[in-house]
Amino acid sequence: MAYCKWFKSLSKSSIPEAGGKGANLAEMWNSGFPVPPGFVVLADTYRTFLRVRKIDKKIEEKLKDLDVEDNEKLQKVAQEVQDLIMSSSMPVDMQDEIKELYSYIDAAEDLKSVKTAQALLQVTSRDPAFVAVRSSATAEDLPGASFAGQQATFVNTLGKEALVSNVQKCWASLFLSRAIYYRVKNNFPHMKVAIAVVVQKQINSDASGVMFTVNPATNDLNQVVIEAIYGLGEAVVSGEVNPNTYILDKKTGNMISKDIPGQTFLLTRDAYTGQTIKRNVNKDRQEKQVMTEQQIKTLWKLAISVENHYGVPQDMEWAMEKNQIYLVQTRPVTTLKQKIEDKLESKVEPILKGLGASPGHAAGTVKIVSDVNELDKVQKGDILVTAMTNPDYVPAMQRAVAIVTDEGGITAHAAIVSREMGVPCVVGTKSATKILKDGDEITVDGTAGLVYKGKMEMAEVKPSAPAVTEKTAIKVKVIMDLPAFAQRAADTGADGIGLLRLEGIIASGKIHPAKYLRDNRLQDYENLIYEGVKAIATPFKDKPVWVRTSDIRTDEYRELEGGEEEPKEANPMIGWHAIRRSLDQPELLKSEFRALKRLVDEGFNNLGVMLPFVISPDEIVRAKMIAEEVGLKPRTDIKFGVMVETPAAALIIEGLCEVGIDFISIGSNDLTQTILGVDRGNSNIASLYSEFHPAVIKAIEHVIKMCKKFGVESSICGQAGSDPRMAKILARFGIDSISANVDAVQTVREVVAQTE
Numbered sequence: 001m002a003y004c005k006w007f008k009s010l011s012k013s014s015i016p017e018a019g020g021k022g023a024n025l026a027e028m029w030n031s032g033f034p035v036p037p038g039f040v041v042l043a044d045t046y047r048t049f050l051r052v053r054k055i056d057k058k059i060e061e062k063l064k065d066l067d068v069e070d071n072e073k074l075q076k077v078a079q080e081v082q083d084l085i086m087s088s089s090m091p092v093d094m095q096d097e098i099k100e101l102y103s104y105i106d107a108a109e110d111l112k113s114v115k116t117a118q119a120l121l122q123v124t125s126r127d128p129a130f131v132a133v134r135s136s137a138t139a140e141d142l143p144g145a146s147f148a149g150q151q152a153t154f155v156n157t158l159g160k161e162a163l164v165s166n167v168q169k170c171w172a173s174l175f176l177s178r179a180i181y182y183r184v185k186n187n188f189p190h191m192k193v194a195i196a197v198v199v200q201k202q203i204n205s206d207a208s209g210v211m212f213t214v215n216p217a218t219n220d221l222n223q224v225v226i227e228a229i230y231g232l233g234e235a236v237v238s239g240e241v242n243p244n245t246y247i248l249d250k251k252t253g254n255m256i257s258k259d260i261p262g263q264t265f266l267l268t269r270d271a272y273t274g275q276t277i278k279r280n281v282n283k284d285r286q287e288k289q290v291m292t293e294q295q296i297k298t299l300w301k302l303a304i305s306v307e308n309h310y311g312v313p314q315d316m317e318w319a320m321e322k323n324q325i326y327l328v329q330t331r332p333v334t335t336l337k338q339k340i341e342d343k344l345e346s347k348v349e350p351i352l353k354g355l356g357a358s359p360g361h362a363a364g365t366v367k368i369v370s371d372v373n374e375l376d377k378v379q380k381g382d383i384l385v386t387a388m389t390n391p392d393y394v395p396a397m398q399r400a401v402a403i404v405t406d407e408g409g410i411t412a413h414a415a416i417v418s419r420e421m422g423v424p425c426v427v428g429t430k431s432a433t434k435i436l437k438d439g440d441e442i443t444v445d446g447t448a449g450l451v452y453k454g455k456m457e458m459a460e461v462k463p464s465a466p467a468v469t470e471k472t473a474i475k476v477k478v479i480m481d482l483p484a485f486a487q488r489a490a491d492t493g494a495d496g497i498g499l500l501r502l503e504g505i506i507a508s509g510k511i512h513p514a515k516y517l518r519d520n521r522l523q524d525y526e527n528l529i530y531e532g533v534k535a536i537a538t539p540f541k542d543k544p545v546w547v548r549t550s551d552i553r554t555d556e557y558r559e560l561e562g563g564e565e566e567p568k569e570a571n572p573m574i575g576w577h578a579i580r581r582s583l584d585q586p587e588l589l590k591s592e593f594r595a596l597k598r599l600v601d602e603g604f605n606n607l608g609v610m611l612p613f614v615i616s617p618d619e620i621v622r623a624k625m626i627a628e629e630v631g632l633k634p635r636t637d638i639k640f641g642v643m644v645e646t647p648a649a650a651l652i653i654e655g656l657c658e659v660g661i662d663f664i665s666i667g668s669n670d671l672t673q674t675i676l677g678v679d680r681g682n683s684n685i686a687s688l689y690s691e692f693h694p695a696v697i698k699a700i701e702h703v704i705k706m707c708k709k710f711g712v713e714s715s716i717c718g719q720a721g722s723d724p725r726m727a728k729i730l731a732r733f734g735i736d737s738i739s740a741n742v743d744a745v746q747t748v749r750e751v752v753a754q755t756e
């Protein structure tokens, strides 16, 4: 049985198993807020412990007929019960599970079946995390909110044995004298209460503070107030340190006023003892503003999205470690009762929910597009609503201020494209085209995946200004589809392009590749590819640019001229596409190689080419021969690589390396789909689709390790590379480069720098 669950596997309705605190943290985690990772030792685990150790009856016996007004007696019995719990050893399988999850706390995922994840294991066991261990009462069982005395907390817990012992102490804290007293007075049976325990990674704050999405001093709902100090937050509580205060305009994030009283010392956690110690703040920082303008903006955005999520003003605690901001706690601002109630009354419920595929908000007029002929309906400033966004919709997507679809997941090509363009996008709403009508005014929240009726005012979250930070040993590259956005991507300072898809370029030509072939217009096809790749590669002139040969599924490009003749396949995701099709239609592949050869001849010595959806060495050999036929010398003129997108490729990676390749790139979108057998575009099973599944992680680790052995460069170009948690795991596995969406380059770079 499961004794513990990651936040990710719980939700706000998990109070019975995870307690109030656990359920709330899970809700924050699953809403995408930057909560420190953690898991919950479930309430049932406590019950099982009592049962297996046969102490439930004994406890009941001791508490029976206890006169709680007899304080001496109460203290004595309370102590006896606590001793009973502490002296019974926790069953070994229970201990093992807690220890196992603890060792993976950075990954915040169930990786326990990854027996070969040596790298990850080594790092985690060498570098155990400080965690906070907190009781999380299943308080809904009890009338009245206060659950007196049962909120035992152990901060600075380090190491597996200490963790197990502190979990047990939380259980024992159910029998503190005041808790016993409280239950008796409220007529609540002792044995009906259970307790869950939250284990959460502790942030060693370089700075920390609180923030409110309302000015608590004036009740002004149009302001956000942020307080910040260097080091741990306790310093403020003790009253010894006065925080910086920043008051911002809620809508724009503009600074209205700030107060910087100066700070001479800070509290921090000693890395070895875990004790909180005092340190002097460096002289040159004492009078300085604690948070940079950029960090304040980040906090503001976070505050706004938390308030939008909960719908009422929030009072939050935050912490920052190594420039990464975490949300430690959030609760409604209760002193503003009337105002909150007013706001709740006027709070608008979303009319559609889907997956947030590209962040940001926008309001506009709905234009429903049922097929490609209707794309002209979409004018500048409209919202494109369609069953399924296809790459041939790109020109209209470019005019739209937001995009909403019925179907699709966050790795659908068009979702990826909207991120590249910076257009807010919600996919997989199931019914947008039915519920919305042409001409409706709506507001799209691409961050939360929600659509509201009418034009709503929302804090505008503009992508932060491109900033290049530290260079990392692991290269952080970008994914590209559209020539028009190449400069925007280059401005991130990315270390090159890890995946240049040809499909966006092909769709811009409006003709299906098969049609060029049928009509003998291969020169036009070659020119189209040549122009498109050149436009994208030019701003990346001195950095590696890896172009993927075409990967066109039969259902995705039917709207292009000639696309109606495409075969109808039952399973296009695993059908006639990618290298298997290119080898069946070598003239098209030749045209693509010819286009690349022209660029090489023009001096582009930074190009690579990779083959998608490979399942055998034979495919590589044949593709190389075709390249040579058109005069493009693999590995001499151009780096030659393959994508690892199938279990086959992962399992025979040595065989692929032996054929002679320069690099591999993990296409985690397809690899996850093919390993799990979960259609990446099917919103009904979107919750099953996870790149963090142990089987996927295991495959990725194996591939990276084998590539190291063969001296083949390893990389990733699926959506997972944009997830900081995955970037961290990949960095530990020793990957050579990571490709991210343009909006994620900066974050991934920071995570990689930290991990390095």
Ligand code: PEP
Pocket (backbone or CB within 6 Å): 411, 499, 501, 551, 645, 666, 667, 668, 669, 670, 671, 717, 718, 719
């Ligand atoms: C992938 O499968 O991870 C990938 C990058 O290719 P695509 O998303 O184009 O299938």
Ligand code: MG
Pocket (backbone or CB within 6 Å): 612, 645, 667, 669, 670
């Ligand atoms: Mg793929």
